[in-house]
Amino acid sequence: MTFQTMLASMSAGMLRSLAIFFLTLIFSLPLGMAVMYLRRSKYKVISGITKIYIAIMRGTPLMLQLLMWYFGPFYLFRWSIRGYRFPAIIIGFSMNYAAYFAEIYRSGYEAIPVGQFEAAEVLGYSRSQTFFKIILPQLVKTILPSITNEIITLVKDTSLAFTLAYNEMFSIAKQIASSQTSFVPFIIAGVFYFVMNYVVAFVMERAEKALAYY
Amino acid sequence: MILEMNNIQKSFKDLKVLRDISIHVDKGEVVSIIGPSGSGKSTLLRCATFLETIDAGEILYMDRAAAKTNEEGKAEYVSHAELQQFKQYFGLVFQQFNLFPHYSVLKNVMDAPVYVLKHSREEAEAQALELLDKMNLKDKAGAYPSQLSGGQQQRVAIARALAMNPDILFFDEPTSALDPELTGEVLKVIRQLADEKMTMVVVTHEMPFARAVSDRVIFMDKGVIVEQGDPEKVFGDPDHERTKQFLRNYQQ
Numbered sequence: 284m285t286f287q288t289m290l291a292s293m294s295a296g297m298l299r300s301l302a303i304f305f306l307t308l309i310f311s312l313p314l315g316m317a318v319m320y321l322r323r324s325k326y327k328v329i330s331g332i333t334k335i336y337i338a339i340m341r342g343t344p345l346m347l348q349l350l351m352w353y354f355g356p357f358y359l360f361r362w363s364i365r366g367y368r369f370p371a372i373i374i375g376f377s378m379n380y381a382a383y384f385a386e387i388y389r390s391g392y393e394a395i396p397v398g399q400f401e402a403a404e405v406l407g408y409s410r411s412q413t414f415f416k417i418i419l420p421q422l423v424k425t426i427l428p429s430i431t432n433e434i435i436t437l438v439k440d441t442s443l444a445f446t447l448a449y450n451e452m453f454s455i456a457k458q459i460a461s462s463q464t465s466f467v468p469f470i471i472a473g474v475f476y477f478v479m480n481y482v483v484a485f486v487m488e489r490a491e492k493a494l495a496y497y
Numbered sequence: 498m499i500l501e502m503n504n505i506q507k508s509f510k511d512l513k514v515l516r517d518i519s520i521h522v523d524k525g526e527v528v529s530i531i532g533p534s535g536s537g538k539s540t541l542l543r544c545a546t547f548l549e550t551i552d553a554g555e556i557l558y559m560d561r562a563a564a565k566t567n568e569e570g571k572a573e574y575v576s577h578a579e580l581q582q583f584k585q586y587f588g589l590v591f592q593q594f595n596l597f598p599h600y601s602v603l604k605n606v607m608d609a610p611v612y613v614l615k616h617s618r619e620e621a622e623a624q625a626l627e628l629l630d631k632m633n634l635k636d637k638a639g640a641y642p643s644q645l646s647g648g649q650q651q652r653v654a655i656a657r658a659l660a661m662n663p664d665i666l667f668f669d670e671p672t673s674a675l676d677p678e679l680t681g682e683v684l685k686v687i688r689q690l691a692d693e694k695m696t697m698v699v700v701t702h703e704m705p706f707a708r709a710v711s712d713r714v715i716f717m718d719k720g721v722i723v724e725q726g727d728p729e730k731v732f733g734d735p736d737h738e739r740t741k742q743f744l745r746n747y748q749q
Contacts, residue, residue, distance in 0.1 A: 398595035405546050406609040406661065407584040416612070420599045497598050497641040 315384025588658030648679030
């Protein structure tokens, strides 16, 4: 097998890895905000349940959670899980990352001086105006470095989708490596993750600079 | 009557912070509230501006009740939507300025008029620049709060409050977070507003200022109004021993 054919068969996997990556971000970033608000709820039951949720998501392996999301519906309810593989991966990743993002958001949220909320309140801003105009921009600035860390981890975590026998890039790399007894696919995989994260770090650094105007 | 607060009671857990306080402020009046730390004067302002909810009593702006006591003796507020309208009667200047750090000075002043009062951008900007000019800060319109001194920030905060065209302006220890050198420029602005007959309530530790600028001084201690009246009387010849003691401690 030539280098080109290896690359070609792995590129389909790369697209799947990218799909997991972007879909997870699209769902987990806003979901994390919702989780943060539930976590901060003044109702003890709601904040308590959310705390348990976060503890489970952070306290157990993502690999295990993926298995649970995929096979759970079948074992619990005998539902057919045909065609459910990809959704299960996205649900599993999103629910897991939402928990991490929620805690990052919370740290940023609590770092905002209470006077910011009060100033907005006295000026008569509505709740959503206060959030989107006053709080969110300041929140994003404080948490950006932590978010970068998390996104970099996500790039590498996409390989965990192999648990559900999903042919993302790393699964294909392993298959080719064993069938061709070659180490090259792993090097390609390594370069792929490295380049991905290089791009992530570059973009996030630009974002941090863009927010450094105050 | 611009503001009337009757029989206000407020506790934090078991601590009674306001015990049956009543104040009223007429149009054009400048009222100073003085008193030791923990006397409840800041809490009173925070209740007047709805940052704290009262336990019992009445709050009226322009003779309209925003909160009043029900049959069970508990304060009941009007709806959230109505409270939002009440907020247009007043402005508040904080001890810590609380400017929005991610907005330029100009945007700090014109944003609420545009997004809360729905004024046009041109109108709001023109008014904001006029106010900044009045605060001697026109050249800082494009700066960010972190680039300004404390005194400048506080003057921006005053402009921001004035931009909402309030009927009454509250100041919560406006110079307490400032270097002594910078308090003068803020007090000068407040004095100028007093000359223009702006209705104001100022919680302050600046006694000479309170004496010079106020129409009426209120001395509070332990959640009650000990004494109030003409500044010359309260500062020069107070009736109560507690007031005398407080003023003596200040002069030392």
